[in-house]
Amino acid sequence: MTHQQPILNTSPKVSDEIRQTTCYMCACRCGINVHMKDGKVAYIEGNRDHPVNKGVLCAKGSAGIMQVNAPSRLKAPMIRTGPRGSGQYKEISWDEALAIAVGWLEPVRHEAPEQLAFFTGRDQSQSFTSFWAQSFGTPNYAAHGGFCSVNMATAGIYTMGGAFWEFGQPDWDHTKLFMLFGVAEDHDSNPIKMGLGKIKKRGARVIGVNPIRSGYNAIADEWVGITPGTDGLFILSMIHVLMKAGKIDLDYLSRYTNAPVLVNAAEGPDKGLF
Ligand code: SF4
Incomplete structure (x- = not known):
C-alpha cells in the first residue's frame, strides 16, 4: 500500500x-x-x-x-456611564444620541451660535462638517487638517504648483536639489518615498531640515537640525542671501508668480519686501 x-x-x-x-x-x-x-x-x-x-x-x-x-471599532453611539476616565460606556441608539446633541446645541444656537467651537478629527467629509458649522451659524470651526496635511498641501501649491499626493508632485525627473522642511513623515508616505528613491538614484542632492533626523532626513545627504519654530527665519535668510547674490530669477517671478503683488512700493527702510 x-x-x-x-x-x-x-x-x-x-x-x-x-x-x-x-x-x-x-x-x-x-x-x-x-x-x-x-x-x-x-x-x-x-x-x-x-x-x-x-x-x-x-x-x-x-x-x-x-x-x-477590528472588534474594538465603534459600531454605534456610546454614552459614558461611569466617572470620566473610568472607561465605562453603554451603547445607545442614534435617536437617543441625536436627542442628547440637540439638547446641548439648541439653546446655544438660539442665544449665540458663535459660542460653539466645532472641531472634527481626520475624515473625508470636512466640506460637510464646515457646511454644517456654517449652517449652525458659527465661524469657529476647524478640523485636524489645519494642523497637519492641509499645511503641507498649501506649501506644495505655493512652491511647486500642486499639493502632494494625487494633485501634483515635485518634478522627480529633473530636480537637482531637493529640500525637505519639517515633513510629517506619515504623510505622503509612498509617493515621497518612491520620489526620494528616484532622485537619489539619479544622484540629486537631498537636504533635510528638521529638528529630528528620522525617516526621510536619515537618507538626506545633508541634515539641518534646526531649532523648532525657526524654519521661516532660515528660509527668509536664504532668500536674502540669494537676492544679494543676484541669484533669483526676477523675470520668472514677475511673469509666473504672485511676487509682484507682494511688493510694497512704499519707500523707506523696512517698508518693502524686495
Ligand atoms: S498605502 Fe500607506 S502611504 Fe498609501 S495612502 Fe495608505 S497609508 Fe498612506
Whole structure:
C-alpha cells in the first residue's frame, strides 16, 4: 500500500471578489485592491495601475483592514456611564444620541451660535462638517487638517504648483536639489518615498531640515537640525542671501508668480519686501 502525501495548497485563493478603491490610512490615497471573501475584507494589496503608488502599499495601508474588521471599532453611539476616565460606556441608539446633541446645541444656537467651537478629527467629509458649522451659524470651526496635511498641501501649491499626493508632485525627473522642511513623515508616505528613491538614484542632492533626523532626513545627504519654530527665519535668510547674490530669477517671478503683488512700493527702510 502506498502512502499518499496530503497536497498542500501553498497559494490558497484569498478572495472571491476584488474591489478597487483608495487607501485613507494617511492622506496620499494610494490605489488599493481590496480582496473580499464571503462579503468581508480579507486582504488589501497595492494597485499596480494606480498613478500615485504604482502598487506600493505601506504597513499602515495593510493595517487598513482593521478599519472594518477590528472588534474594538465603534459600531454605534456610546454614552459614558461611569466617572470620566473610568472607561465605562453603554451603547445607545442614534435617536437617543441625536436627542442628547440637540439638547446641548439648541439653546446655544438660539442665544449665540458663535459660542460653539466645532472641531472634527481626520475624515473625508470636512466640506460637510464646515457646511454644517456654517449652517449652525458659527465661524469657529476647524478640523485636524489645519494642523497637519492641509499645511503641507498649501506649501506644495505655493512652491511647486500642486499639493502632494494625487494633485501634483515635485518634478522627480529633473530636480537637482531637493529640500525637505519639517515633513510629517506619515504623510505622503509612498509617493515621497518612491520620489526620494528616484532622485537619489539619479544622484540629486537631498537636504533635510528638521529638528529630528528620522525617516526621510536619515537618507538626506545633508541634515539641518534646526531649532523648532525657526524654519521661516532660515528660509527668509536664504532668500536674502540669494537676492544679494543676484541669484533669483526676477523675470520668472514677475511673469509666473504672485511676487509682484507682494511688493510694497512704499519707500523707506523696512517698508518693502524686495
Ligand atoms: S502611504 Fe500607506 S497609508 Fe498612506 S495612502 Fe498609501 S498605502 Fe495608505
